Amino acid sequence: MKLGLIGCGKMGTALLEGILNAGLVYPELVSVYDSYAPSIEGLVAEQRVVAAGSISELVERSELIFVCVKPADVLGVLDEAASSSAGKLFVSIAAGMTLARMEAALPETARVVRVMPNTPAVVGKAASAYALGQNATEEDAKQVQDLLEEVGVVVRVEESDLDAVTGLSGSGPAYIYSVIEALAQGGVEQGLNSAIAL
Secondary structure: OOEEEEOOOHHHHHHHHHHHHOOOOOHHHEEEEOOOHHHHHHHHHHHOOEEOOOHHHHHHHOOEEEEOOOHHHHHHHHHHHHHHOOOOEEEEOOOOOOHHHHHHOOOOOOEEEEEEOOHHHHHOOEEEEEEEOOOOOHHHHHHHHHHHHHHEEEEEOOHHHHHHHHHHHHOHHHHHHHHHHHHHHHHHHOOOOHHHHO
């Protein structure tokens, strides 16, 4: 499979590293693009993937494209990708960006899957939920499921459930981290050193 990653921030990088570590894709078949050049340089150096000079170049090289940019940037990315997107599978992790809006930005033959992962993907413990767009196939679902399972547990849901997933598992771990930090700080205030308290 030829894989593309648009957006090389923490979540995009975590997903890609999980997939590469599992050996599901050869690094030389992975193209990456980010508007922030140092993000690309780091991935190329560490993972030996291939840098793309533009979004359209990445899409031309890829069969499945992870779109890991901020929600406000998704439609711009898809607009730039549209001319090369026929028959491609786009997997977006942007919160709140509906399948219908993404599908409207692409040619009718493009397939779209919407995913809500969470930050524990960085340590291979994500809880991800995904929903299929109107053109996405059962084969697409299996492919996305297999890739996401490399960074944690995965469930398939209806798109109408993704807002609840976003609130619960997308944001939930951050609250638990805050509780842990507060408990550890309480231990420090009682005389423990910070490593022991944590």
